[in-house]
Amino acid sequence: MLEVVEAKTTEDLMAEIGQRARAAGRILAIAPADQKNKALAEMAAAVRVATPDILAGNRLDLEAMKAGGQTAAFLDRGTLTEERIEAIAKALEDIVALDDPVGSVIAAWDRPNGLKIERVRTPLGVIGVIYESRPNVTADAGALCLKAGNAVVLRGGSDTINSNRAIHAALQKGLAAAGLPEDAIQIVPVTDRAAVGEMLRGLQGNLDVIVPRGGRSLVERVQTEARVPVFAHLEGLVHIFVDKAADLEKSVEVIVNSKLRRTGICGALETLLVHEDVAHSHLPVIVKALQEKGCEIRGGAIVRDICENIVPASEDDWSTEYLDKILSVKVVADLDAAMEHIARYGSNHTDCILTEDQATADRFQREVDSAIVLHNASTQFADGGEFGMGAEIGIATGRMHARGPVGVEQLTSFKYKVHGTGQTRP
Amino acid sequence: MLEVVEAKTTEDLMAEIGQRARAAGRILAIAPADQKNKALAEMAAAVRVATPDILAGNRLDLEAMKAGGQTAAFLDRGTLTEERIEAIAKALEDIVALDDPVGSVIAAWDRPNGLKIERVRTPLGVIGVIYESRPNVTADAGALCLKAGNAVVLRGGSDTINSNRAIHAALQKGLAAAGLPEDAIQIVPVTDRAAVGEMLRGLQGNLDVIVPRGGRSLVERVQTEARVPVFAHLEGLVHIFVDKAADLEKSVEVIVNSKLRRTGICGALETLLVHEDVAHSHLPVIVKALQEKGCEIRGGAIVRDICENIVPASEDDWSTEYLDKILSVKVVADLDAAMEHIARYGSNHTDCILTEDQATADRFQREVDSAIVLHNASTQFADGGEFGMGAEIGIATGRMHARGPVGVEQLTSFKYKVHGTGQTRP
CATH class of the missing domain: 3.40.309.10 (Aldehyde Dehydrogenase; Chain A, domain 2)
Structure with a gap:
């Protein structure tokens, strides 16, 4: 993959990631709950099997962070242990247990002319997650988006790129084992800021919402520059x-x-x-x-x-x-x-x-x-x-679409199904 | 008002409109249903009383449109008659009859620790409506936003500015009669495109969503340039x-x-x-x-x-x-x-x-x-x-927040009310 990356501009690379995410999202949108849950369970198993690889990747990251003189708190957030990797696997299994939001009926009513109208949850599409040096977000955010039928583009902090890649490889094994497209969960393979800029511009129409996870400066940049909706809070005063x-x-x-x-x-x-x-x-x-x-x-x-x-x-x-x-x-x-x-x-x-x-x-x-x-x-x-919503991808303070804890339901949209028996409009 | 307008740049004027809308929105957000309904009923009465003024304004507009060589279909859309003004008043009264969405409980559940959680509708904030030469939209959109507790900034087509002003004056009488701020429903008093540009940029954070109502080129411009969310559809294929x-x-x-x-x-x-x-x-x-x-x-x-x-x-x-x-x-x-x-x-x-x-x-x-x-x-x-939703402000094809017909419920957000008896988190 790295060879391909080096031959392309970041703009072209990110455009292709967006296109592949959109294509995967179309398949995910109609994937049955069982198939998504199988993928999540296989992902948990693959993470456990890959523990040595993930720890090896994390050691590389930690060495670079120490060489860069990062603080102890920063190093702690970026550190993985066998126990923390098991917690990542367990969190994936917890998401299996959540109700599948896709297809659930939010409201249903009948009209005097006999039409039956249902408002039904659908996936949002493609979600971008921009986060700092917490490798567990790779699995948490990937899984939460998958559960809601969305493709996701993950852009983690450069400090944990090797940890993220190792976790991501395990997630892709889980997707493949369940017959779902590996492009459903992609990580951005480059660490330059231009890649973030492409995400903030919406990957040429192939990114529907961005979730920033990190400190104030990250959230502030995303909220200021994003051309697509953002689910976030700047602070909790x-x-x-x-x-x-x-x-x-x-x-x-x-x-x-x-x-x-x-x-x-x-x-x-x-x-x-x-x-x-x-x-x-x-x-x-x-x-x-x-x-x-x-x-x-x-x-x-x-x-x-x-x-x-x-x-x-x-x-x-x-x-x-x-x-x-x-x-x-x-x-x-x-x-x-x-x-x-x-x-x-x-x-x-x-x-x-x-x-x-x-x-x-x-x-x-x-x-x-x-x-x-x-x-x-x-x-x-x-x-x-x-709140009893299960895992969340963050808390939003905006008034559009999602507000408060953002869980699987908040990562969905809806559509109307209208059931008739041949009705015409007078 | 025109004197004031001429002394200011469009940017300053629009910024002030945004600030006044935000202030009015705070009051509307907590206005009881009865007060909003009284305003709507008073608005209907004021529109009926103002019929001669509205027709006079409309005559001015029609003369200018004819002089400008507009098509018959365009003229017809912009024409008001006593019958059409009565229909505007009636539409206002129809909105009185809708349930007030603000404060209604969307979902409620209990937690094992005894916390009771409610998800409750709240207004969205300030809504911008950009529309072409249909004077009835001034009343329809103004009333629908009011019902949902939102302030609204209306920017109608320049061809019907006199009709819109006369209708707007009646709406403001209704607001005043119910003790609500007249700034709850504002029309943009200038017709230059720069005013639209300021709305698309979000009135310095004082505009939460834009609804374009008109032809494809209007919707396309709004969707391309808006820095705030847009409820719209480009076409119905x-x-x-x-x-x-x-x-x-x-x-x-x-x-x-x-x-x-x-x-x-x-x-x-x-x-x-x-x-x-x-x-x-x-x-x-x-x-x-x-x-x-x-x-x-x-x-x-x-x-x-x-x-x-x-x-x-x-x-x-x-x-x-x-x-x-x-x-x-x-x-x-x-x-x-x-x-x-x-x-x-x-x-x-x-x-x-x-x-x-x-x-x-x-x-x-x-x-x-x-x-x-x-x-x-x-x-x-x-x-x-x-669909049985009552009046609508348009149909949205995006996946964020509103989708399908946009009625009063779709013009709301929500918040969580958590009711405790002294619970602390372990």
């Missing part, structure tokens, strides 16, 4: 509002969990808003619980008056996604002030209200314009698996 | 396949209706494919019925052998949307050949199979990749009203 009718004990538990269970995920709490009526009663207890677990609290004059050891907050704090053991805290006059703050600084990802007053919760959940709006539950539930 | 198990009598009725009920709509039949096993038995009867009603039939050698008065078809005929009393006809070997023809020449809009064999119908409806796939029914049912 997650708020919790402690209403005047919030239960204190429940609040402490939910807030500590939302902030500290894992600080690096997009559903982690970043800003706490507290109704002034309970600022004195609730805030010191909440702040103390967080500080005891090593969390830094930043706040303005009112917060500093009420609590101890508060770092002064600047205007920037309200728009900072810390992804760390830091929380900004603000006392607000009421529900409206809380919702105004969220509208101004939020990222339409996940926000939460803590209250025992149902009418207040209803208003918050109706009016806050975020993909996920919770009442009395940890913001760390913002996750496709926790 | 509609096929019917007469299977070997097709009932002859039913076929004649459905085909004549599909082709000739109205030839100028996107659901009108353009190409007939006939299984070779029934070409001799069925095709002459079908062709004769069409010819008796003045339809020209174009076909290849086989069709000319079987039928009389056939115009030779060229390769171009298979990709021509006639929108006229002309039909291209081809004899095909089997179902696969028919589906291959549709995949190659079709426009993913509407296609139909005539057969008494359920398994064949199932395969056709599953495998043909069109927004609407019918079995034993006229293709002229490809219409939101006929």
